[in-house]
Amino acid sequence: xxxxxxxxxxxxxxxxxxxxxxxxxxxxxxxxxxxxxxxxxxxxxxxxxxxxxxxxxxxxxxxxxxxxxxxxxxxxxxxxxxxxxxxxxxxxxxxxxxxxxxxxxxxxxxxxxxxxxxxxxxxxxxxxxxxxxxxxxxxxxxxxxxxxxxxxxxxxxxxxxxxxxxxxxxxxxxxxxxxxxxxxxxxxxxxxxxxxxxxxxxxxxxxxxxxxxxxxxxxxxxxxxxxxxxxxxxxxxxxxxxxxxxxxxxxxxxxxxxxxxxxxxxxxxxxxxxxxxxxxxxxxxxxxxxxxxxxxxxxxxxxxxxxxxxxxxxxxxxxx
Amino acid sequence: xxxxxxxxxxxxxxxxxxxxxxxxxxxxxxxxxxxxxxxxxxxxxxxxxxxxxxxxxxxxxxxxxxxxxxxxxxxxxxxxxxxxxxxxxxxxxxxxxxxxxxxxxxxxxxxxxxxxxxxxxxxxxxxxxxxxxxxxxxxxxxxxxxxxxxxxxxxxxxxxxxxxxxxxxxxxxxxxxxxxxxxxxxxxxxxxxxxxxxxxxxxxxxxxxxxxxxxxxxxxxxxxxxxxxxxxxxxxxxxxxxxxxxxxxxxxxxxxxxxxxxxxxxxxxxxxxxxxxxxxxxxxxxxxxxxx
Numbered sequence: 345x346x347x348x349x350x351x352x353x354x355x356x357x358x359x360x361x362x363x364x365x366x367x368x369x370x371x372x373x374x375x376x377x378x379x380x381x382x383x384x385x386x387x388x389x390x391x392x393x394x395x396x397x398x399x400x401x402x403x404x405x406x407x408x409x410x411x412x413x414x415x416x417x418x419x420x421x422x423x424x425x426x427x428x429x430x431x432x433x434x435x436x437x438x439x440x441x442x443x444x445x446x447x448x449x450x451x452x453x454x455x456x457x458x459x460x461x462x463x464x465x466x467x468x469x470x471x472x473x474x475x476x477x478x479x480x481x482x483x484x485x486x487x488x489x490x491x492x493x494x495x496x497x498x499x500x501x502x503x504x505x506x507x508x509x510x511x512x513x514x515x516x517x518x519x520x521x522x523x524x525x526x527x528x529x530x531x532x533x534x535x536x537x538x539x540x541x542x543x544x545x546x547x548x549x550x551x552x553x554x555x556x557x558x559x560x561x562x563x564x565x566x567x568x569x570x571x572x573x574x575x576x577x578x579x580x581x582x583x584x585x586x587x588x589x590x591x592x593x594x595x596x597x598x599x600x601x602x603x604x605x606x607x608x609x610x611x612x613x614x615x616x617x618x619x620x621x622x623x624x625x626x627x628x629x630x631x632x633x634x635x636x637x638x639x640x641x642x643x644x645x646x647x648x649x650x651x652x653x654x655x656x657x658x659x660x661x662x663x664x
Numbered sequence: 665x666x667x668x669x670x671x672x673x674x675x676x677x678x679x680x681x682x683x684x685x686x687x688x689x690x691x692x693x694x695x696x697x698x699x700x701x702x703x704x705x706x707x708x709x710x711x712x713x714x715x716x717x718x719x720x721x722x723x724x725x726x727x728x729x730x731x732x733x734x735x736x737x738x739x740x741x742x743x744x745x746x747x748x749x750x751x752x753x754x755x756x757x758x759x760x761x762x763x764x765x766x767x768x769x770x771x772x773x774x775x776x777x778x779x780x781x782x783x784x785x786x787x788x789x790x791x792x793x794x795x796x797x798x799x800x801x802x803x804x805x806x807x808x809x810x811x812x813x814x815x816x817x818x819x820x821x822x823x824x825x826x827x828x829x830x831x832x833x834x835x836x837x838x839x840x841x842x843x844x845x846x847x848x849x850x851x852x853x854x855x856x857x858x859x860x861x862x863x864x865x866x867x868x869x870x871x872x873x874x875x876x877x878x879x880x881x882x883x884x885x886x887x888x889x890x891x892x893x894x895x896x897x898x899x900x901x902x903x904x905x906x907x908x909x910x911x912x913x914x915x916x917x918x919x920x921x922x923x924x925x926x927x928x929x930x931x932x933x934x935x936x937x938x939x940x941x942x943x944x945x946x947x948x949x950x951x952x953x954x955x956x
Binding site for chain 2: 395396398400401403405406408409410411412413414415416417418419421436437440441444445446
């Protein structure tokens with residue numbers, strides 16, 4: 345069934361995953377979907393291709409290992425589950441079974457960031473640091489629910505592995521009208537243009553950055569928002585261009601540890617290229633186990649909510 | 665069984681020939697252990713030498729001149745530290761150059777390293793070395809074969825110590841749950857870990873019962889008795905059956921060299937020239953003793 349949506353409204357990225365995989369299953373007869381007991385969103389694929397659907401139960405390590413075995417034999421396996429467990433419990437399988445032989449295994453999951461109110465067992469907050477460290481791995485973090493489908497589609501022809509990170513995926517704001525931006529793995533999206541500073545972000549906080557930019561506009565600050573949905577390989581050209589075009593003023597906002605994620609990726613590019621910024625602030629999760637609360641409450645509590653973003657942008661814009 | 669396009673079935677060796685091949689394999693292992701300056705995992709190579717021999721010279725339907733044939737049997741070396749035993753066995757079967765192994769093993773840019781890498785050495789089926797990874801990979805390959813309606817089997821060789829890894833038992837459940845009668849695990853039950861003997865710190869027993877409890881077809885044999893190894897291969901259920909098989913092969917770590925047998929010091933090591941002579945003499949003596 346095709347996904348219907350309205351721009352600016354909310355849509356579950358999970359339903360996009362389900363419908364996209366069910367659709368791609370026709371086109372790719374070697375597409376498999378595997379899950380460690382997180383299959384509710386995959387029913388469309390399961391019902392359509394039961395012989396290529398595998399729920400291993402609570403066994404993340406075997407799930408990723410089995411996916412690698414399938415990929416060795418010429419299949420395209422998608423492993424779908426909760427990212428805290430896929431990125432940590434199965435980390436060695438991802439690294440050694442998938443990345444080492446560079447197999448086309450797609451890892452796609454939810455609970456990236458302080459989302460879902462499950463507590464720190466159920467928040468993937470280190471995952472991007474871990475995944476970006478892996479040779480051969482492509483790392484993405486998606487906010488716009490429709491983009492998830494496009495990324496999955498593009499990943500089908502990729503040779504190596506990819507990590508696709510979502511928030512909870514039940515209710516995500518549709519950020520872009522279809523065709524509004526070219527979506528290409530490895531290329532950042534200028535979600536909103538501006539000239540005083542750039543906010544780089546990914547995933548669930550893209551919507552927050554756009555809200556912040558709106559607010560900043562009323563205060564006379566022109567804010568560019570870059571949806572850097574691919575963390576690896578990072579879009580160096582876009583980073584350098586933004587440094588030039590927005591006065592060397594950067595805020596990096598992410599629902600991930602403030603050190604180790606996108607901010608670190610960008611800082612690495614700047615250091616390697618010898619780029620001197622005017623101001624740089626990173627907003628993300630500090631070194632704490634974050635506790636319980638709704639997503640927005642946690643972002644506010646830990647200093648990377650909407651008002652903190654606006655304040656950081658004002659400081660960066662005013663820096664001399 | 666359906667058509668088997670590979671050459672292997674026509675070249676099955678007799679038990680005596682297999683014993684001779686296993687002896688030669690052990691000689692070659694010791695030679696390498698004598699010439700290579702770094703450590704060779706000789707203990708677990710020698711415990712598995714008969715298993716490797718029966719697989720590559722008898723059980724596996726593989727063709728060294730046709731390594732990508734989709735109908736070939738797959739072999740995943742889960743106990744990746746026995747890589748050199750696999751390389752040499754495969755060289756004896758015609759996959760690789762034995763001289764190439766001897767001359768380059770462990771050296772910069774060699775494809776023959778301590779643990780096997782499929783990318784660097786096509787012909788091996790998977791990159792392994794970290795323990796507990798081979799059985800999940802084999803389950804994936806067996807699922808793929810089952811889905812395609814292929815008739816080949818997927819074999820994997822594990823060490824018994826390795827089965828302490830939880831991921832092994834996750835895959836044991838998956839193998840049974842998915843009714844993979846085309847999946848064959850072989851456990852090199854040499855009753856030694858790197859630093860301790862089995863049961864000393866880790867209680868494996870009742871070991872075969874653990875596999876039975878997970879619903880597998882359990883075959884218990886003497887892993888150094890070539891007739892029993894051949895018998896276990898011959899008795900494998902049809903690949904389109906529903907229950908995966910584990911062959912628990914009772915072995916001796918360091919088998920064939922008296923001073924290495926059941927000796928924790930020989931998990932891995934290197935032989936000097938004098939010790940190489942001593943080891944080869946011990947291997948000869950061991951064969952003579954067994955043929956009496």
